[in-house]
Amino acid sequence: MRMFVGSNLERRLAAGDFAVTAEVGPPRGPDPADVKKKAGILRGVADAYNVTDNQTAVVRMSSIAASKILLQEGLEPVMQIVCRDRNRIAIQSDLLGAWALGIRNVLCLSGDHQSAGAGGKLKGHPGAKNVYDIDSIQLISVVKGLRDGAVQEGGDSISPAAPFFIGAAWTPLGPPEKFRTIRLAKKINAGANFIQTQAVYDIKRFAEAVRRAEDMGLTDRAAILPGIIVPRSAGMLKYMNANVPGIEVPEEMIRRMKNAADPKIEGIEITLELIDAVKNLSGIKGVHLQAIEAEELLPDIIRSAGLLPRPRIY
Amino acid sequence: MIFAEWKPLDELIDKLKIHRKVLLVGCATCVAECAAGGEKEVETLAPLLRMALKKQDHSIEIITATLEKQCEWEFVEQLAQQVAEVDAIMSIACGIGVQALAERFDPVVVYPGVNTSALTIREEAGLWAARCAACGDCILGETFGYCPVARCAKSLLNGPCGGTRKDGKCEVNEEVDCVWNLIVERADERGRLESLSKFKKAKDWSNSSHGGPKRVIREDLRQ
Amino acid sequence: MSDGNQQPGQEPEVVLLYCQHGLCHEAKGSAWYQECAGLSIRAIMMPCSSKIEVSYILKLLESGADAVEVVACPEKSCKYLVGSLRAERRIEYVRGLLEKIGYAPERVGISRKLSQSPVQLMDLARARADAVRSFGINPMKKGE
Numbered sequence: 283m284r285m286f287v288g289s290n291l292e293r294r295l296a297a298g299d300f301a302v303t304a305e306v307g308p309p310r311g312p313d314p315a316d317v318k319k320k321a322g323i324l325r326g327v328a329d330a331y332n333v334t335d336n337q338t339a340v341v342r343m344s345s346i347a348a349s350k351i352l353l354q355e356g357l358e359p360v361m362q363i364v365c366r367d368r369n370r371i372a373i374q375s376d377l378l379g380a381w382a383l384g385i386r387n388v389l390c391l392s393g394d395h396q397s398a399g400a401g402g403k404l405k406g407h408p409g410a411k412n413v414y415d416i417d418s419i420q421l422i423s424v425v426k427g428l429r430d431g432a433v434q435e436g437g438d439s440i441s442p443a444a445p446f447f448i449g450a451a452w453t454p455l456g457p458p459e460k461f462r463t464i465r466l467a468k469k470i471n472a473g474a475n476f477i478q479t480q481a482v483y484d485i486k487r488f489a490e491a492v493r494r495a496e497d498m499g500l501t502d503r504a505a506i507l508p509g510i511i512v513p514r515s516a517g518m519l520k521y522m523n524a525n526v527p528g529i530e531v532p533e534e535m536i537r538r539m540k541n542a543a544d545p546k547i548e549g550i551e552i553t554l555e556l557i558d559a560v561k562n563l564s565g566i567k568g569v570h571l572q573a574i575e576a577e578e579l580l581p582d583i584i585r586s587a588g589l590l591p592r593p594r595i596y
Numbered sequence: 597m598i599f600a601e602w603k604p605l606d607e608l609i610d611k612l613k614i615h616r617k618v619l620l621v622g623c624a625t626c627v628a629e630c631a632a633g634g635e636k637e638v639e640t641l642a643p644l645l646r647m648a649l650k651k652q653d654h655s656i657e658i659i660t661a662t663l664e665k666q667c668e669w670e671f672v673e674q675l676a677q678q679v680a681e682v683d684a685i686m687s688i689a690c691g692i693g694v695q696a697l698a699e700r701f702d703p704v705v706v707y708p709g710v711n712t713s714a715l716t717i718r719e720e721a722g723l724w725a726a727r728c729a730a731c732g733d734c735i736l737g738e739t740f741g742y743c744p745v746a747r748c749a750k751s752l753l754n755g756p757c758g759g760t761r762k763d764g765k766c767e768v769n770e771e772v773d774c775v776w777n778l779i780v781e782r783a784d785e786r787g788r789l790e791s792l793s794k795f796k797k798a799k800d801w802s803n804s805s806h807g808g809p810k811r812v813i814r815e816d817l818r819q
Numbered sequence: 820m821s822d823g824n825q826q827p828g829q830e831p832e833v834v835l836l837y838c839q840h841g842l843c844h845e846a847k848g849s850a851w852y853q854e855c856a857g858l859s860i861r862a863i864m865m866p867c868s869s870k871i872e873v874s875y876i877l878k879l880l881e882s883g884a885d886a887v888e889v890v891a892c893p894e895k896s897c898k899y900l901v902g903s904l905r906a907e908r909r910i911e912y913v914r915g916l917l918e919k920i921g922y923a924p925e926r927v928g929i930s931r932k933l934s935q936s937p938v939q940l941m942d943l944a945r946a947r948a949d950a951v952r953s954f955g956i957n958p959m960k961k962g963e
Contacts, residue, residue: 365750370798392757395749395768412750419754420798435798453758458780464793465755472795480758527759527767605919639874640916643881648920651822651958 286429286475289386290358291330292447293595294568295476295505300561301568302589303360303478303507304328304580307337308348317348320577321355327581329592330387332478332570335362339398339406346376350383360449361385364393369415370424370435377428381444389449389478390421401525419465419472422450426473450474452506454491455484456528463494470504477504478570480528481511483519483535485559492565501565508560512573512583513549516540550583557587597626597717598690599724600633600710602641608686609648611707615684617657620645620709621675621697623666623689630724632710633688635662641688641709666693672700679704715746725772732803735796740782745799747775753796756780822922822954829956831885831948835862835940836871840898841890843934860944868892868929869902876913876927885957888947889929890940896933903931923954 285296294301304324309316324331331352335345342348349359361380363373377388392414399406416424416435424435425448432443450469454462466477482488488508495501513519516539523531535552542548553571560566573579584590602608612618620642628634638660649656661678663671666689679685679701687694688709698706715728729746735753736743745751749768756776759767764777783789801807839847842864861884865871868891879887889910891903907929914924928950930943 392750392752395759397749397768414751415801416798417750417752417754418757419795423795423797451758456756456758457760457762457764457774458756458777458784460784460789461755461776461780461792464789468754468793468795527761605916609920636872636874640872640877643874643877644916644920647877647881647922647959651921 287386287445287447289330289447290595291360291387291476294329294593297593297595299593300589301330301505301507302328302584302592303330303332303568303570304577305332305334305570305572306348306352306357306359306577307334308343308345310340310342312343314351317343317351318355321352321357323577324580325355325357326592327584327590328571329568329595330358330360332360332362332389335364335391335393336367337362337394338400339366339394339396339410340400340404341407346380346383346385349380349385353384358387359385360387360389362389362391363421364391365414365416365418365421366393366396366412369413373416373421374424374428374434377425377446378440378444381446386445387447387449388425389451390418390425390474391451392418418450419468422448422469422472422474430473447475448473449476449478450504451479452477453480453528454495455487455530456480459491463491463498463500466495467498467500470500474504476567477506479506479509481522481526481572482508482556482560483513483523483529483531485556487530488560489563492563496565501567505567506565507568507570508566509570509572510553510556510560512553512571512576512579513539513545514574514576515545515549550579550586553583554587557583557589597629597715598692598712599630599714599716599726600627600688600690600712601630602632602637602688602710603708605644605648608641608645608707608709609652612645612656612658612684612686613649613652613654615656615682617659617682618684618686619675619678619682620658620660621666621685621687621689621693622660622662623664623687623693624662625665625667625689627689627693627710628662629718630716633690633693637688638662663689663693666690667696669696669700672696675701730804731799731801732807733800738791738794738796739779740786740788742775742779742782744775744779747773752776753799755792822926822958830859831951831956832859832861832883833886833888833944833948834879834884835860835888835890835944835947836868837862837864837890837935837940838868838892838903839864839866840892840896841868841932841935842940843936846937859948860941862940862944867897867899867902868906869899871906871909873909873913873916876910877916880917880922880926880957881959883957883960885926886947886951887927888944889927890935890943891929891931892933893931907931922958923951925950925954926957 306320333345333349349361352359396410397408427433428444452466519531519536522529622633622638642660665671685706686709690712694708714726716724717727719725726746731745760774766772766774891906897903910929918924
């Protein structure tokens with residue numbers, strides 16, 4: 283695989299090591315200490331850290347600023363970019379700025395619709411005008427243009443090029459399922475180098491989807507990192523199964539959490555089993571871990587999974 | 597059709613209460629189809645406004661008219677006599693009709709009585725749904741007759757986002773079909789799923805409102 | 820709550836709109852509603868309750884009726900299948916509109932009855948009158 287930017291994440295994957303990424307959600311306020319605190323908890327446990335871009339359509343510190351803070355703290359960011367809030371002019375401008383600040387990994391997403399408002403938990407800005415000038419796949423090709431062609435979407439050249447390691451999302455079990463592999467292929471054809479997936483709980487169905495991708499030769503062309511959200515309770519699993527598109531939780535797993543003496547410990551146990559299961563899947567190159575509002579759980583989980591210390595990157 | 601809905605009645609009453617005599621004008625075209633601004637609605641809104649104004653002790657006379665098309669000058673002209681009697685007009689046509697009246701009858705104030713919001717089809721009795729976004733670069737030929745610009749909450753051009761619900765509805769509204777789910781289903785039925793694997797590059801929005809206010813000249817039709 | 824001026828002693832004026840099938844056979848053809856003289860009830864027969872339009876109900880109220888009672892066929896008995904259902908939906912819509920402009924929605928109501936005797940129809944109108952009495956006379960009557 284050709285080396286594009288030599289970020290930690292890219293080199294880890296190039297070396298054939300099992301990669302670990304985690305998520306750092308920026309705060310709803312302006313205090314850099316909030317980002318630094320999470321950085322302190324997660325330093326050294328992952329190869330790179332996703333910095334979300336106003337996820338669930340709630341205003342948070344910009345992903346570009348929070349990414350820069352992570353860099354200062356010695357953590358490598360994966361800067362997420364959604365298509366909801368910025369047109370191709372603003373996105374490219376921010377990409378150039380991000381590169382100037384030392385940000386090398388980006389994840390290209392459509393973004394939650396502005397009506398989301400944290401799933402109704404916060405007010406958000408449902409009256410906002412959205413942009414969606416380009417979609418996530420077009421965004422991938424825009425980033426690729428800045429990197430490989432040193433050219434902006436409109437055709438003007440830039441100097442020097444702005445090389446990024448390009449990520450994209452995949453929801454393998456979302457309907458229409460027959461199209462999800464085709465969509466993955468479109469993302470990889472457009473320039474995606476790594477893929478982080480929607481949270482996986484149903485290993486059997488996920489494995490089937492990965493096999494279809496493998497049959498199309500996609501797993502050789504991009505590194506697939508399944509998403510795993512640490513379950514905290516049966517209610518949370520039930521909620522995600524019913525309400526989060528693309529997340530399928532087997533009934534048995536919900537029952538298991540329900541019957542557990544300590545759901546928190548059981549959730550960690552399940553997470554470890556999931557990591558183990560995806561590790562043994564052909565075509566899987568790492569894992570993307572999230573512990574929503576419980577980042578402090580991740581170091582122990584990653585250690586227990588035998589993924590710590592992270593191997594040195596040469 | 598151009599879809600519109602009545603503005604909140606409080607807003608209308610607030611606008612009208614400072615006047616002496618008002619002409620309420622409907623349009624028998626699109627807004628009649630969507631039951632917001634046709635003759636029936638004029639004759640519903642007029643008594644309602646009279647009752648509301650009277651209750652608040654405002655004595656305002658409301659006269660009514662409904663034009664065949666409020667967006668055509670020759671029909672607009674028919675109002676000249678009635679407009680001469682009033683000190684304000686309220687139009688429940690789309691924004692085009694409102695502006696036609698405002699232009700023709702300047703300086704008489706023209707209030708919009710409806711909010712114009714979409715280009716829709718009447719799917720069933722009492723149910724309208726968006727079909728077109730007037731994007732200026734039609735791709736229906738490649739999307740199996742379903743418009744993702746108007747019918748996808750994110751106007752995605754390369755397939756569905758991760759927000760398609762298990763039942764094929766959109767994450768933004770559980771009553772609305774994920775249009776990409778429909779596109780994929782139809783493509784599959786026709787054995788043409790592969791055609792959707794083609795990358796659609798960033799769209800040129802300049803032939804829509806994003807390119808500045810539309811202005812078109814057809815020399816063959818000029819006088 | 821009052822949406823109008825309370826004037827004791829004044830009987831509410833009720834317009835009774837009834838489907839032709841809402842009246843029993845024996846009373847058909849008779850000018851039964853003449854018996855209502857003095858009761859402030861005006862009865863109007865319709866071929867089907869679906870003939871009522873929202874604008875028509877509002878015009879009745881605008882012209883001073885204190886209440887409107889519609890008598891429509893029960894759901895499964897409507898000769899035009901969905902006629903009485905449509906009537907019910909429209910009445911609901913009118914009630915919503917009235918509420919928005921500060922009028923008591925009770926000023927408009929609907930009963931689903933078949934083959935009523937004149938006395939029964941009168942009772943329905945009276946019940947509607949009773950429902951609106953506390954709201955006072957229709958404000959549209961003021962200053963006339």
